[in-house]
Amino acid sequence: MTQLTDIEIAQQTHLQQINEIAQRSGLTEDEIEPYGHFKAKITLPLTQPYQPGKLILVTSINPTPAGEGKTTVTIGLGDGLRKIGKRAILALREPSLGPVMGMKGGATGGGYAQVAPMEDINLHFNGDFHALTTANNTLAALIDNHIQQGNDLQIDPRRISLHRVLDINDRALRNTVVGMGGPTSGMPREDHFDITVASELMAILCLATDLHDLKDRINRMVIAETFDRQPITVADLHVGGAIALLLKDAIKPNLVQTLEGTPAIIHGGPFANIAHGCNSVLATKTALQLGDYAVTEAGFGADLGGEKFLDIKVPVLGQAPSAIVLVATVRALKLHGGQALADLTTPDLTALEKGLANLGQHIKSMQRYQIPVVVAINAFTSDTPDEIKMIQEYCQRFNVPAVEADEWAHGGAGTTALAHAVVRAAQEPVHFTPLMAADDDLMARAQKIVTTIYGGRNVVLEPHAQAQLRRFAKRGWDKLPLCMAKTQYSLSDQPKLLGAPTNFDIHIREFQPRLGAGFMVALTGAILTMPGLPKQPAALNMSISDDGVIAGIF
Incomplete structure (x- = not known):
């Protein structure tokens, strides 16, 4: 029998009307704005009192081409919690068109653990990313226009730090020149494009606590320097109101559902390798307000999204997770242990044993925060009982349960054991201990991240980074939280250095101040803020029939 693709499974599922999902979530008709039959915006603040439930954070080991299925496990866990009688609400990130059209394909889960309507969520959804792209590029246009119209602020065109953005992988736009064509076309200067999810506006949207906070954060954005190296902010340009106006709908979280009808709030989508990797504070707070359990994820591995969730998002959110779920697969661990990608379906306990060190480093780093950890072993048909047993016995060394999850094939029914384990873990006391001290400078923060x-x-x-650090210290920016932009594939800054390497250094080549978001980005290794498309992009497999049926997203 031919195996159904993810999109075929989603298209064969009868979805419930979004009003029914809203009612199940505890939302009133006045608190949602339907976008068709199966999507809605949530109007905040909610009328009911804020009595938050327990927060469950899902993250993973370092990803590999073998796939870990972190989002699939997150969705399955939400369905599994519902299966065992718990009131669970999902809080997820929105997919970017970059990976959807590029290497990864769709980003709404897989198999029978998906959020839907998956085509809409993977493509333009409710327009949030378009609004962010437009707002960012409007700001860029206003900067260039200010220079063209007399440059009262004395902006140095060589030191404009705001980049234009696009929500697609386009390496040709990483470095470009604007203002060509003579005096009426602006000041010629070098410019750059980032992918939208790496923009400061995306981070601001995801960390803002309300519309007032959004406006304040936008006004604090440093967008350029003057000829005498003084910082210029959006407030100096007097356009913060216009930029916020373009985000008036994008700031509202989006409500959808899983294939099993579990409410899912999807909002914001910064990548964790080049940004802070977490969905919006507003979405997570809304899920906490509506559910006994709010299940959320942080992008890529615990070394990126997990750390950034705990050190950047939690201080703004005001609530630490009650449990952390670390997703791992037999296949990925064997790859980290040296088995060839083409051989991962072949049992290899030696490679698995070696690769377990990667999982161990992530367990230790998350336990450092004094939060209970559960390992989810995302099941594949090639897994053997001996391989599963080896992972479980290894996790016992850390006093951490390791539970199989088979959500891809069975949805929530395949994650009930994991759901019970998470509920037990979430009942344990949490003594959240931040990694950073308030007076840590950027170097101290970086050192703690690298070593711990x-x-x-x-x-x-x-x-270049040394010179920046001296200059930023004089401006009082040296105590900001740190967002490390690093490859997701390795604990180091070298993508091919798998497993759990030791005695390595992390090389920071540049700092990027993000005063509106409230942190400093550190670019390490060869990390890029505008990815490129692969030789065989996922877009080659996508199509739409004459009657509007979409195929090939995943």
């Missing part, structure tokens, strides 16, 4: 979270040795600053 990555298991590395030292931080090495390249000359």
Whole structure:
């Protein structure tokens, strides 16, 4: 029998009307704005009192081409909690068109653990990313126009830090020139494009606590320097109101559902390798307000999204997770242990044993925060009982339960054991201990991340970053939280260095201040803020029939 694709499974599922999902969530008709039959915006603040439930954070080991299925496990866990009688609400990130059209394909889960309507969520959804792209590029146009119209602020065109953005992987736009065509076409200058999910506006949207906070954060954005190296903010340009206006709908979280009817709030989508990797504070707070359990995810591995959730998002959210779920697969661990990608369906306990060190580093780094950890072993048909047993016995060394999850094939029914384990873990006391002290400077923060979270040795600053650090310290920016932009594939800054390497250094080549978001980005290794498309992009497999049926998203 031919196996159904994810999109075929989703298209064969009868979805409930969004008004029914809203009612199940505890939302009134006045608290949602339907976008068709199966999507809605949530109007905040909610009328009911804020009595938050328990927060469950799902993250993973370092991802590999073998796939970990973190989002699939997150969705399945939400369905599984509902199966065992718990009132669970999902809080997820929105997919970016970059990976959808590029290497990854769709990003709404898989098999029978999906959020839907998956085509709409994977494509334009409710327009949030378009609004962010437009707002960012409007700000860029206003900067260039200010220079063209006399440059009263004395902006140095060589030191404009705001980049234009696009929500697609386009390497040709990483470095470009604007203003060509003579005096009427602006000041010629070098410019750059980032992918929308790496923009500061995306981070601001995801960390803002309300519309007032959104406006304040936008006005604090540093967008350029003057000829005498003084910072210029959006407030200096007097356009913060216009930029916020373009985000008036994008700030509202989106309500959809899983294939099993579990309410899912999807909002914001910063990548965790080049941004902070968490969905919006507003979405997570709304899920906490509506559910006894709010299940959320942080992008890529615990070394990226997990750390950033705990060190950047939690202080704004005001609530730490009650439990952390670490997703791992037999296949990925064997790859980390040296087995070839083509051989991962072949049992290899030696490679698995070696690769378990990667899982161990992530367990230790998450336990450092004094939060209970559960390992979810995302099931594949090639897994053997001996391989599963080896993972479970390894996790016992850390006093951590390791539970199989088979949500891809069975939906919520395949995650009830995991759901019970998570409920038990969430009943344990949490003594959340932040990694950072309030007075830690950027170097101290970077060193703690490298040694405690990555298991590395030292931080090495390249000359440009050293000069920046001295300048930023004079401006009082050296105590900001730190967002490390690093490859997701390795605990180090070298993508091919798998497993759990030791005695390695992390090289920071550049700092990027994000005062509106409230943190400093550190670019490490060869990380890029505008990805490129692969040789065989996922877009090659996509189509739409004459009667409007979409195929090939995943």
